Amino acid sequence: MNQLKLKKTEWVTEQSISLEFLPKEPIIPLRQNVPLDSNHKILIVIPSFNEEASIGQVIREVKENVPETPILVVNDGSVDRTAQIAEECGARVISLPYNSGYGVALQTGYIYALKHNYSLVVQMDADGQHDPTSIQDLLRAVINSDADVIIGSRFLGQDTYRISIARRIGMFVFGKLASLFCQQRVSDPTSGFQAIKGKAIDLIASDHYPPDYPDADFLIMLNRYGFKTREIPVKMHPSKINKSMHDGSQSIYYVFKMFLSIFVTLLRKKPRI
Amino acid sequence: MPPRIRIIAILICIFLVAYVFELVRRRHLNEEYSMGWLVAGSMMLMLSISEGLLVSISNLVGATLFTSTLFFFGLVFLVTICLHFSIRISSLTNQVRTLTQHMGILHSEKQSLEEQVQLNSLGQNPSKLEKL
Numbered sequence: 568m569n570q571l572k573l574k575k576t577e578w579v580t581e582q583s584i585s586l587e588f589l590p591k592e593p594i595i596p597l598r599q600n601v602p603l604d605s606n607h608k609i610l611i612v613i614p615s616f617n618e619e620a621s622i623g624q625v626i627r628e629v630k631e632n633v634p635e636t637p638i639l640v641v642n643d644g645s646v647d648r649t650a651q652i653a654e655e656c657g658a659r660v661i662s663l664p665y666n667s668g669y670g671v672a673l674q675t676g677y678i679y680a681l682k683h684n685y686s687l688v689v690q691m692d693a694d695g696q697h698d699p700t701s702i703q704d705l706l707r708a709v710i711n712s713d714a715d716v717i718i719g720s721r722f723l724g725q726d727t728y729r730i731s732i733a734r735r736i737g738m739f740v741f742g743k744l745a746s747l748f749c750q751q752r753v754s755d756p757t758s759g760f761q762a763i764k765g766k767a768i769d770l771i772a773s774d775h776y777p778p779d780y781p782d783a784d785f786l787i788m789l790n791r792y793g794f795k796t797r798e799i800p801v802k803m804h805p806s807k808i809n810k811s812m813h814d815g816s817q818s819i820y821y822v823f824k825m826f827l828s829i830f831v832t833l834l835r836k837k838p839r840i
Numbered sequence: 841m842p843p844r845i846r847i848i849a850i851l852i853c854i855f856l857v858a859y860v861f862e863l864v865r866r867r868h869l870n871e872e873y874s875m876g877w878l879v880a881g882s883m884m885l886m887l888s889i890s891e892g893l894l895v896s897i898s899n900l901v902g903a904t905l906f907t908s909t910l911f912f913f914g915l916v917f918l919v920t921i922c923l924h925f926s927i928r929i930s931s932l933t934n935q936v937r938t939l940t941q942h943m944g945i946l947h948s949e950k951q952s953l954e955e956q957v958q959l960n961s962l963g964q965n966p967s968k969l970e971k972l
Contacts, residue, residue: 682945
């Protein structure tokens, strides 16, 4: 495929309510009554691992908000009834034979999307953190702008999202790094609520994608590869079961991996996708 | 170097090289992975047998004890082999990950096709299923 052209990135940001350290920027209205472009083949990708308590509700709410849009649940080696519940709720399910991690499950959804010629993918979590009412906002933003990736930020909207001090520090540091290297403000570098279209799907389905924790390093990678990214406010709820893939002993590896990944991403040549 | 430690070093190196050959013969070790061990064992054997070579290299690296030279090069070989294995494990991990993903997708598509065939045989319209 052709080498991706370097493009100028463009971000739309809004005033932060919950994070005081972020600089204040003008609010740009995002809720517009723009009809969704029917030319796009849209897929909702939901990676899930042992989410039997929430997956059914998430799928039902997604169907209410974006009816007729296929939902793909990537069951990441769950040992509970996640896959059965997702199938019963009408989602297509891809079951990985063992737990491979969030990034691998997510990438599987993108490989599927690429294989079946989906031109637009919305990714969201299965634990109910990401409010499906924001999917329409993500879709409108990605369809009606020249951005390749729309990131749903929990810190740009009206809701105040509570996180621990450790995570807040981590998000601050990696948000600043992402902002520095992307040359635009990144308020939520760990958000997994995104809408992605076009060649960016090819990038995620390729070997260039960081499969461990695709966060700030992925945003920097997108920027270096010439993709346009943009943040919009979305509704997010704190996880009911209060677990995170960035907590516990994993957090030490996460910090190490993220610094290393950002460093080597900056050293790498721009690849051919 | 004291004769006793030299004899022990020679015996260990001979045992290592012979054992690697035996593992390859029994197909417990691939030729690809035997090379590092054979090179390391042979080099250590040469250093243990040839006192002149050991003296020259000890003078070159500034080692006061000849045994230190043996340990030093043994450690260098082990680090090199470990690094090589880390590279191979990374490559294998990526390959297993890709296989896992494609296996999951293919399994899902197979199930979908089976459902379509089943519905077709029953004369029902499989319109609810996504076309593959």
